[in-house]
Amino acid sequence: MSLFALILLAVSPVQQAGAVPYTREVYAPPPVRPFEPPSSFGRVTAEGDGGGDPRRPPIVAPVAVENYSRSYEHAPSTADNAYDRGVDNAEAAMDARMGPLDGLWTLRDAEGRLILQLSLSDRSPDRPLEGAFRRTGGTGGTAPIEAASQGEGRLVLTLGDAQLELTPAGDLWQGTWFEDGQIRAVRLTR
Structure with a gap:
């Protein structure tokens, strides 16, 4: 019975009070796309950072506060910094295209x-x-x-x-x- 009700709901015409005459513009993707890293992002070794595993090992046991010598978090990697710069640049480029009343x-x-x-x-x-x-x-x-x-x-x-x-x-x-x-x-x- 519930399957029959779902099928009826899916094929029944939707009643709408009326369209809001707001804009005639059809959706188009934004002129500045959000930051999209290339397919090799994070896999390219930066100059001077030879060898070593850039991934951090998983935390498998609780870590006591006393075990930290300086900061509670790792410094951001080169890939983290590059991604943040890309997002900031995409946002700044989009803001530059907007008018003063936005x-x-x-x-x-x-x-x-x-x-x-x-x-x-x-x-x-x-x-x-x-x-x-x-x-x-x-x-x-x-x-x-x-x-x-x-x-x-x-x-x-x-x-x-x-x-x-x-x-x-x-x-x-x-x-x-x-x-x-x-x-x-x-x-x-x-």
């Missing part, structure tokens, strides 16, 4: 009260700004930013039934928040 932001009014939190994805000037927001103090969850436009030192975001117009001011953005017929002065900070 990251997490908070929107506060003139009195410093938190209005909402934003997560923006600013991948490059030729690609649209995307993101999501979450209202604070409310019961709603996160929602996508419906529209975003940048130009001439101005940023306009449509967030549900509200609109946010900002201009850069140093490391923050300031401007106005339009919602329910009311206008408030706001600032966007990291």
Whole structure:
């Protein structure tokens, strides 16, 4: 009986409330792939490190603290350092491709009260700004930013039934928040 139920579940059409019109872009792999070591990684002997087994023997019995002469851990090997450098370089290269608005932001009014939190994805000037927001103090969850436009030192975001117009001011953005017929002065900070 349970097998029959699983088969029915697998072939039945899925009911969806409706697609979220968030982006038209089809997934593409990132321009900078994560660090992927070559097939010979860790098997090539570094210059000056002739011979010897680079692997550490397994710990087969408890080791007393008194048995350590200096550090509690081994120094990283050449392979460990090379891998860490590769990961750091891949992250730095990806960060260099991102725009100035990329990251997490908070929107506060003139009195410093938190209005909402934003997560923006600013991948490059030729690609649209995307993101999501979450209202604070409310019961709603996160929602996508419906529209975003940048130009001439101005940023306009449509967030549900509200609109946010900002201009850069140093490391923050300031401007106005339009919602329910009311206008408030706001600032966007990291």
